[in-house]
Amino acid sequence: xxxxxxxxxxxxxxxxxxxxxxxxxxxxxxxxxxxxxxxxxxxxxxxxxxxxxxxxxxxxxxxxxxxxxxxxxxxxxxxxxxxxxxxxxxxxxxxxxxxxxx
Numbered sequence: 724x725x726x727x728x729x730x731x732x733x734x735x736x737x738x739x740x741x742x743x744x745x746x747x748x749x750x751x752x753x754x755x756x757x758x759x760x761x762x763x764x765x766x767x768x769x770x771x772x773x774x775x776x777x778x779x780x781x782x783x784x785x786x787x788x789x790x791x792x793x794x795x796x797x798x799x800x801x802x803x804x805x806x807x808x809x810x811x812x813x814x815x816x817x818x819x820x821x822x823x824x825x
Contacts, residue, residue, distance in 0.1 A: 735778045744772040755780045796824060 741751035746769060753761050754769040761769075773780070787794055798820065800806070807813045 735776050737778075737781065740769060740773045740776060740778050743776065744769045752781075796820070 737751050737755075738748055741748045744751065744765075746765060750761060750765065751769050754766050754773075758766055798807075798817070802813075807817055
């Protein structure tokens with residue numbers, strides 16, 4: 724989880740990093756998503772501020788959700804969860820599903 728801003732109960736956001744580093748939100752975003760287009764001096768300053776504030780970078784789950792992807796599947800069954808660990812066929816089936824998804 725991202726660090727919290729002192730005295731506040733919300734996680735640090737990219738906007739906080741941008742403000743503290745004296746750059747635009749777009750520039751701060753580019754440091755994490757397209758660093759090659761940001762000048763080295765600016766990139767290092769933003770990264771230093773992010774590290775000092777405990778910001779690890781954008782949440783990959785958020786990026787997937789915005790793209791309309793969740794990289795998750797569901798398996799519905801009338802059997803209890805333990806069935807998938809106890810039954811040899813169910814274990815092979817789940818392993819096959821997992822392999823196909825990778």
